[in-house]
Amino acid sequence: xxxxxxxxxxxxxAKTLTQCVHRVLAxxxxxxxxxxxxxxxxxxxxxLSMAQELEASHPEVRVCRHLENQGKGAALRTGFKSASGDYxxxxxxxxxxxxxxxKRLLQPMRDGLADVVFGSRFxxxxxxxxxxxWHSLGNRFLTFLSNMFTDLNxxxxxxxxxxxxxxxxxxxxxRENRFGFEPEIVAKVADMRLRIYEMGISYSGRTxxxxxxxxxxxxxxxxxxxxxYNLHKAPVPLQFLIYLFIGxxxxxxxxxxxxxxxxLGIDAVVAAPAAFVLAAxxxxxxxxxxxxxxxxxxxxxxxxxxxxxxxIAVGYVDLWTTQLFLGHGMGAAQAKLTATLIGLVLNFTGRxxxxxxxxxxxxxxxxxxHRRWP
Numbered sequence: 001x002x003x004x005x006x007x008x009x010x011x012x013x014a015k016t017l018t019q020c021v022h023r024v025l026a027x028x029x030x031x032x033x034x035x036x037x038x039x040x041x042x043x044x045x046x047x048l049s050m051a052q053e054l055e056a057s058h059p060e061v062r063v064c065r066h067l068e069n070q071g072k073g074a075a076l077r078t079g080f081k082s083a084s085g086d087y088x089x090x091x092x093x094x095x096x097x098x099x100x101x102x103k104r105l106l107q108p109m110r111d112g113l114a115d116v117v118f119g120s121r122f123x124x125x126x127x128x129x130x131x132x133x134w135h136s137l138g139n140r141f142l143t144f145l146s147n148m149f150t151d152l153n154x155x156x157x158x159x160x161x162x163x164x165x166x167x168x169x170x171x172x173x174x175r176e177n178r179f180g181f182e183p184e185i186v187a188k189v190a191d192m193r194l195r196i197y198e199m200g201i202s203y204s205g206r207t208x209x210x211x212x213x214x215x216x217x218x219x220x221x222x223x224x225x226x227x228x229y230n231l232h233k234a235p236v237p238l239q240f241l242i243y244l245f246i247g248x249x250x251x252x253x254x255x256x257x258x259x260x261x262x263x264l265g266i267d268a269v270v271a272a273p274a275a276f277v278l279a280a281x282x283x284x285x286x287x288x289x290x291x292x293x294x295x296x297x298x299x300x301x302x303x304x305x306x307x308x309x310x311x312i313a314v315g316y317v318d319l320w321t322t323q324l325f326l327g328h329g330m331g332a333a334q335a336k337l338t339a340t341l342i343g344l345v346l347n348f349t350g351r352x353x354x355x356x357x358x359x360x361x362x363x364x365x366x367x368x369x370h371r372r373w374p
Contacts, residue, residue, distance in 0.1 A: 001031055002033070004085050011075075020093050040064070073180060098201070117198070120156040179221065231291050321342055
């Protein structure tokens with residue numbers, strides 16, 4: 001008999017939790033054992049007591065508790081660590097998703113075809129509740145952006161229904177505490193080069209008045225997560241394009257700080273180096289937030305030292321090339337622009353190859369004795 005662990009993150013879902021758990025319990029079969037892990041994320045309503053009542057009356061149910069509210073991603077991290085089934089699924093505590101779909105999502109894995117199966121609200125031909133246009137458009141945009149970096153062709157990256165082989169999900173180091181879990185897990189699963197399937201599911205969304213929690217701030221976080229968890233392994237030309245944005249932002253910051261300090265009466269001899277150093281710090285922060293992995297190869301102090309040496313070296317090259325071009329009769333603007341372009345290439349190359357180089361790592365594939373390879 002195979003076992004499915006269903007992790008239910010729960011925060012203030014007293015209105016729907018009991019019905020949700022009963023719907024999950026109903027999918028048990030003679031050859032499919034259930035383990036339901038409710039993770040109460042410091043609810044302030046009756047959710048915890050209801051979960052404990054369910055635990056007392058159903059041996060399949062276990063309850064984990066967070067003393068402080070941490071978010072959906074944190075609740076899932078707790079639940080995944082506790083899971084003991086052959087497969088692990090995510091189930092929201094509301095009634096937007098039909099647990100009956102989980103059995104269909106399991107089938108490609110039970111047949112030995114898949115390691116991960118995602119449910120898609122946009123592939124299903126069944127009935128769907130009609131709700132927010134801009135919310136749906138935002139989901140499609142985030143899915144498109146995620147696909148562009150992961151090289152997957154998913155239709156619904158933000159879906160709740162994700163089912164994994166336990167060996168897969170327990171190998172993933174989940175960092176996001178809130179709804180950033182969705183793009184993070186897609187990025188990390190894609191990086192593992194696993195066999196990913198997608199199937200249509202039914203969906204009965206709820207309104208914000210009915211308890212929907214995700215908002216525009218979570219959309220911005222999802223955008224950040226797509227970049228943060230994917231760009232470090234993106235093709236070099238794409239990384240360079242993003243670095244042009246980072247370098248441009250730092251250059252504008254450099255100019256703004258210099259003009260501000262100069263307008264305050266600070267001498268240019270002091271204002272220019274101060275603005276340059278602050279811009280270099282901003283460049284570094286943006287690099288580790290969006291483009292490269294912090295401490296990918298070096299410890300923090302060594303990374304900072306190498307970064308400082310690179311900034312000084314490129315600054316010297318910029319000065320030398322500017323003077324060289326001026327000496328050959330080039331106009332001041334053209335000479336400086338050419339030197340700046342050379343500096344951009346050197347800066348990117350130095351960061352990519354020296355400051356933030358990725359350690360060599362092979363693709364991991366779980367060794368599953370019961371798998372039937374196609």
